Amino acid sequence: MNNKFMKYYYNIVIFFLILTGFGQMPIFKRFYIADIPGLGWLAEFYKTFFIHNLAATLLIVFIFYLLTTFLLNKKRVKLTMTGIVWVASLTGLLLTGILLTIKNFPINPYPPGFVVFLYLSHIALVMAFCMTALYSKILKKEYIIK
Amino acid sequence: MNISRRKFLKGGVVAAGTIAATAVPKTLKASESNTDETLVTLIDISKCIGCEACVEGCKDVNSGKYPKPKKPFPKMYPNRVPVMDWSDKQDVNDRLTPYNWVYIQSADVEVAGEEKELFIPRRCMHCKNPPCVKLCPWGAARQQDNGISRFDPDLCMGGSKCKGVCPWKIPERQTGVGIYLDVMPALAGNGVMFKCDRCYNRIAKGEMPACIEECPNDVQKIGKASDIIKEAKEIAKKTGGYLYGLEENGGTNTIYISPVPFEELNSKIEKGKGKPHFKKVGDAMENGNNIALAMIVAPLAGIAAAFGKFYKGMKADGGSDE
Numbered sequence: 001m002n003n004k005f006m007k008y009y010y011n012i013v014i015f016f017l018i019l020t021g022f023g024q025m026p027i028f029k030r031f032y033i034a035d036i037p038g039l040g041w042l043a044e045f046y047k048t049f050f051i052h053n054l055a056a057t058l059l060i061v062f063i064f065y066l067l068t069t070f071l072l073n074k075k076r077v078k079l080t081m082t083g084i085v086w087v088a089s090l091t092g093l094l095l096t097g098i099l100l101t102i103k104n105f106p107i108n109p110y111p112p113g114f115v116v117f118l119y120l121s122h123i124a125l126v127m128a129f130c131m132t133a134l135y136s137k138i139l140k141k142e143y144i145i146k
Numbered sequence: 147m148n149i150s151r152r153k154f155l156k157g158g159v160v161a162a163g164t165i166a167a168t169a170v171p172k173t174l175k176a177s178e179s180n181t182d183e184t185l186v187t188l189i190d191i192s193k194c195i196g197c198e199a200c201v202e203g204c205k206d207v208n209s210g211k212y213p214k215p216k217k218p219f220p221k222m223y224p225n226r227v228p229v230m231d232w233s234d235k236q237d238v239n240d241r242l243t244p245y246n247w248v249y250i251q252s253a254d255v256e257v258a259g260e261e262k263e264l265f266i267p268r269r270c271m272h273c274k275n276p277p278c279v280k281l282c283p284w285g286a287a288r289q290q291d292n293g294i295s296r297f298d299p300d301l302c303m304g305g306s307k308c309k310g311v312c313p314w315k316i317p318e319r320q321t322g323v324g325i326y327l328d329v330m331p332a333l334a335g336n337g338v339m340f341k342c343d344r345c346y347n348r349i350a351k352g353e354m355p356a357c358i359e360e361c362p363n364d365v366q367k368i369g370k371a372s373d374i375i376k377e378a379k380e381i382a383k384k385t386g387g388y389l390y391g392l393e394e395n396g397g398t399n400t401i402y403i404s405p406v407p408f409e410e411l412n413s414k415i416e417k418g419k420g421k422p423h424f425k426k427v428g429d430a431m432e433n434g435n436n437i438a439l440a441m442i443v444a445p446l447a448g449i450a451a452a453f454g455k456f457y458k459g460m461k462a463d464g465g466s467d468e
Contacts, residue, residue, distance in 0.1 A: 025283045026305040027334075030227060045281060045311050049434040057440045064448025072456045101438045104431060106275035106396065108289050115285035116301065 010062055016055040021126060023048035056097055063094070082136050083143030089129040096122040184274070184293035184399055185349070186374040187358070189267060190381070191404045191411075192257075193365045196250050196265030201239050203360030204248045207345060211299070212236070212245050213338060215322030220331035227336055230319040241420030242268070244320040244340035248357050251421065253414035257405045264404070266415070267357065267365065268422055269342040270295070270316045271391055271398040277430045278308035278317060287339075293371070293399045296343035299324060304337030313395050313430055314422035317341045371399070378403055396429035 023042050028034040034043035041047045070077070079087060096118050102109060103118075110118070135141060215233050222229070232238070236245040248269040255264055276295040279287040286301035287308055297308070297317070303326045309317045317339040326335025345355035353359070358366045367374065375392065378401045382389050390402040402424075404411055412424035 024281070026307045026310070031224065032226075045307060046430065046434065049281060050437055053434050053438040053441075057437065057444045060441055060444035061448040061451070064445040065452045066448075068449045068452030069455065072452060098441065101441065104275075104280045104435055104438065106431075108291055112285065112288040112298070115288070119283065119285045 006062070006066075009058075013055050013058045013062065016051055017059060018126065018130065020048040020052040020055065021122075024052065053101065056101070060094070063090075078145040080142055080145055082132060082141045085128065085132045086136070086143050089125050089132060092125040093122065093129060096125065184371040185344075185368055186293070186371045186399045186401060187272075187344075187355075188367045188374050188378050188381075189400065189402045190365055190367075191264055191266050191402055192385075192387070193363045194250070194265040194267060195363055196252060196263075197362065198239065198250055199360045199362055200267050200357035200366075201246065201248055201250065203356035204342075205246070207348065207356035208247065208343075211340075211343070213299075213320040213323040213340065215320060215337070216327065217322060219322040220327065222336060223332050229321045230337060231321055232318070233320065233322075241418075242316060242318055242341070242422070243420060244318045244338075247340065247342040249420075251415045253411050255406045255410060255414055264406070264411070266402070266404075266411070269357070269400075270344075271314060271394070271400045272342075272344060273395045274397040274399060275395075275429075275431050277311040277313070277395075280431060281311050282308055290346060292349070294344040294346045294349070296346055297339050297341065299338045299340075301325060302338040303329075303335035304339055305335060306339060308339050311430065313427040315419075316422060318420060374401065390424060394427040396432065 019042070022028075024045070026043075026045075028039070029043040034040050069075075099110075100115075100118050100122060103115060136143065213233065215231065217233075219229055219231070230244075232243045232245055235243065239246050239249055241249055248267055251266040251268050253264045253266070255262055257264075272293055272295055274293065276287070276289055278297075279289045279295045283305070284301055284303060286303070287295065287297050289295045302324055304319050304321070304324055306317070306319050309315055309319070318341065319337050319339050321337040324335065324338035326337065329335065345353070345357075348355060355366075355368065358368055367377075369377075378389055378392070381387060381403055385403075385405070387403045387405055388407050390404065390408045391398040391400045402408075408424045408426075415421070415424065417423045
């Protein structure tokens with residue numbers, strides 16, 4: 001897999017994760033976004049649920065590919081502050097996401113208060129993730145010290 | 147005709163039944179009220195006389211949980227957001243509403259060559275893996291260890307996603323109540339969702355749900371899942387009855403037993419808003435959860451791809467050295 005492919009892969013997966021993640025809230029129909037031709041599926045909760053899980057699976061593949069590649073090549077990278085926030089928010093999103101995914105199976109693993117905490121953390125982390133990505137893009141801040 | 151018949155039944159049979167019911171209070175066994183094992187209800191349709199004692203019992207016991215909306219409601223944007231106000235129609239009892247969590251459906255059918263009107267108490271099915279709980283975006287819906295699913299009125303924003311994902315469209319919304327009023331009432335939320343909570347607070351005290359306690363004909367029976375499922379299957383085998391709720395949506399904690407097939411019952415009942423169907427229902431969460439299972443092998447796939455690339459690179463390097 002070359003770098004260009006990896007970049008497209010990551011961007012597409014993240015785009016669908018964020019889109020379908022917001023689609024877990026009943027907002028796309030309310031605010032006419034699902035009325036745009038081709039976007040009707042955003043108001044169908046089972047479709048957004050499926051695509052969110054699929055994109056999350058593809059993201060996990062990507063992260064483990066990246067980590068293993070770094071380890072095998074014995075590469076050491078130094079993160080900028082932007083990079084640290086990016087890694088921290090992505091790790092937090094993955095952890096809360098996995099815990100929320102476990103909850104969706106026919107088991108009842110957490111107390112209700114913890115489920116609320118997971119949801120709110122997941123939303124706060126995605127906001128932090130999006131802000132970091134925008135900050136990096138607009139101000140051309142790198143994640144890694146080269 | 148139906149109304150007068152029901153009123154007649156209410157006046158006569160219920161009075162006698164209530165006396166009998168109050169004489170011997172129905173309670174849950176201690177092992178059932180404190181158990182972590184799922185509680186399942188068996189509803190024998192052939193026993194229901196449509197007296198609506200369950201409907202009234204539910205209202206009496208749960209009226210304290212009903213919404214008390216503040217009016218006028220805040221203006222919501224955009225204009226398409228519907229105001230759902232049942233506060234002036236609290237007496238409606240021919241469908242599910244935020245003020246009516248169980249109602250009686252009826253169907254004219256033929257049982258063993260005889261024309262018969264069947265009555266069916268309808269409420270939340272309390273699914274084993276309830277989509278309303280699992281897909282609520284805030285965690286405002288919860289499932290207790292005993293299988294009861296219910297909504298927290300202090301957390302619910304009234305977005306109605308729970309209704310959208312419910313195979314029977316059970317939850318009903320009341321505008322003008324709940325936490326959304328304190329956040330951004332114009333732009334987010336629209337009240338609180340309401341449905342049967344299986345009288346969870348009564349069950350915790352070892353008491354029966356009101357609809358079961360008030361029933362003069364013992365139409366419903368609640369108990370441990372293993373016992374009730376076994377009993378339902380035995381009755382169905384003995385009477386040639388049909389079961390509903392055992393397989394629907396991956397299994398529910400409410401099992402109906404009917405003397406006629408549910409396809410026939412479904413074609414005869416009045417369906418629509420607040421009036422659930424009796425169709426076959428597949429496991430709504432299955433596809434999403436199946437793809438989630440792939441997350442278990444996703445790390446291996448990533449590691450394998452990285453090793454593959456590394457090995458290929460090494461081979462290429464080795465080849466060029468020679």
